[in-house]
Amino acid sequence: MAKLSEWPNKVVVWEMCTLKRENTSPPLLDWSGMTPTLVLIAVALLLAGAVVLRGRLDGKLRLPGPPSLPLVGTRWLFWTRYRMNKLHEAYEDMLLRYGPVFVETTPGGASLVSIADRIALETVLRTPARRPYRPPTEIVQIYRKSRPDRYASTGLVNEQGEKWFHLRRHLTAELTSPQTMQGFLPELNCICDDFLHLLQACRHPDGTVNAFEQLTNRMGLESVCALMLGTRLGFLERWMSGRASTLASAVKTHFRAQRDSYYGAPLWKFAPTRLYRTFVRSEETIHTIVSELMEEAKVRSRSSAQDNGMQEIFLKILSNPELDMRDKKAAVIDFITAGIETLANSLVFLLYLLSSRPEWQRKIRSELASRGELHAEQLSAAPSIKAAINEAFRLLPITPFLARLLDAPLTIDDYEIPAGTFVLAHTGAACRREENFWRAREYLPERWLDVREPHAASLVAPFGRGRRMCPGKRFVELELNLLLAKIIQNWRVEFDGQLDVQFDFLLSPKSPVSLRLVEW
Ligand code: HEM
Secondary structure, rough: OOOOOHHHHHHHHHHHHHEEEOOOOOOOOOOOOOHHHHHHHHHHHHHHHOOOOOOOOOOOOOOOOOOEEEEEEEEHHHHHOOHHHHHHHHHHHHHHHHOOOEEEOOOOOOEEEOOOOOHHHHHHHHHOOOOOOOOOOOOHHHHHHOOOOOOOOOOOOOOOOOHHHHHHHHHHHHHHOHHHHHHHHHHHHHHHHHHHHHHHOOOOOOOOOOOHHHHHHHHHHHHHHHHHHHOOOOOEEEEEOHHHHHHHHHHHHHHHHHHHHHHOHHHOOOOOOOHHHHHHHHHHHHHHHHHHHHHHHHHHHHOOOOOOOOOOHHHHOOOOOOOOHHHHHHHHHHHHHHHHHHHHHHHHHHHHHHHHHHHHHHHHHHHHOOOOOOHHHHHOOOHHHHHHHHHHHHOOOOOOOEEEEEOOOEEEEEEEEEEOOOOEOOOHHHOOOOOOOOOOOOOOOOHOOOOOEEOOOOOOOOOOOHHOOOOOHHHHHHHHHHHHHHHHEEEEEOOOOOOOOOOOOOEEEOOOOOOEEEEE
């Protein structure tokens, strides 16, 4: 069995190309012009020739799965049968075709095992690893290593082993503390109220709010900046500067570029393709805007002795002597980036699902007596809110699978999967299986108050599991509770038809989203 200390090395082998470039600058060739076309033709010929082989080249794992081809592994599927922006559907389809445990092969020849089997998922998610290894996003790694002037490491999300542990210990204590959230609650109430004012201002006479996802993005941005920077930045004002939309669109591009770098042709590893350049531009836009916001927040906090419950988490991070200044700054940037679209999409999904349950909306409303500022006690006295949120995370989580490297061998049925294997834990797909949940494909918040078997609650892991779990969980849960309570106090939510969802590295609504907020 692999020792924990050996993991990073094993993965560096897996990340073949990362190893080659580790100490070099990013791709240098200019790939504009004919070169990509020629390469694509060569790849197509290779695919056609190799289809006859159809055998699995991966000798290590005898698992079902799509045929693997030389050089491209099983990635050809994402360039032919499936679409990258429908990756969640692609995996649902593969789980049907090949069963709840199957293997793909990366272009570098490594195995990528998908699991949607309940027992196996519970084992993987329960893993007690001290330094859980979540495979990094290579494009982020390569870019950040090429910018030592800005980055001392690849950051909390992508670091591994002791370095990750050091960052996690020193960067997340404030963010995950119940006291921080308690202190932030009054300000979060005000931010939610401002969001409601914005919704009110954007509502048409019949209650329709168009481009709802853009408003939720602004909510995500304002709230995560307020939490991190301890100051309000005005992203919820009706007419605001273009900075919020530039930042929100850079964050979306950043996520999409990561998706394409994972599942698209890996040409960007060898040359600065358009994809690579797009990624770099988005990373730099985010860096520039968040750096400006941090500078503004510093000036404000110097000029006003704040005693309004808003904690400048970033000032505490910046004053930590245990960390390199570049790591501190990168962390604040990463936290803010992580908090925009995640919150925005989760709120859209929640309201969309809840729109199919008007009687559950009435139930929530009946549990909330008073208007105005909401306290933790009032929220906990309204269990139907929590049930509505849990159920939305079960049925439509923004992260439909979690990535891990196995820290111990795993046996599923007759298959032996060795330690060190890269695994995708399909919690989202497992949660929609009848063997795991009663009427699994329906939005039924009542299942969280009156449990009906089967009810595999441990599979619902929207924020991940174990020591690498999302540090924003407490903040997001509080925020969603408050937002839902306040929206339902004012309006009932209606939506016509079905929401089209796509995979942008996170599951996102295919914008624009229009829903109706109708007076009670
Ligand atoms: C609805 C909102 C959010 C969802 C559903 C979400 C979900 C997740 C998930 C699934 C992971 C991977 C966990 C794992 O591998 O076990 C993660 C990691 C992470 N999230 Fe979130 N997240 C949300 C909001 C936020 C916010 C608001 C922040 C920051 C303020 C944040 C910061 C991070 C960071 C830094 C990591 C990497 C942690 C590590 O590797 O140690 N997230 N998130």
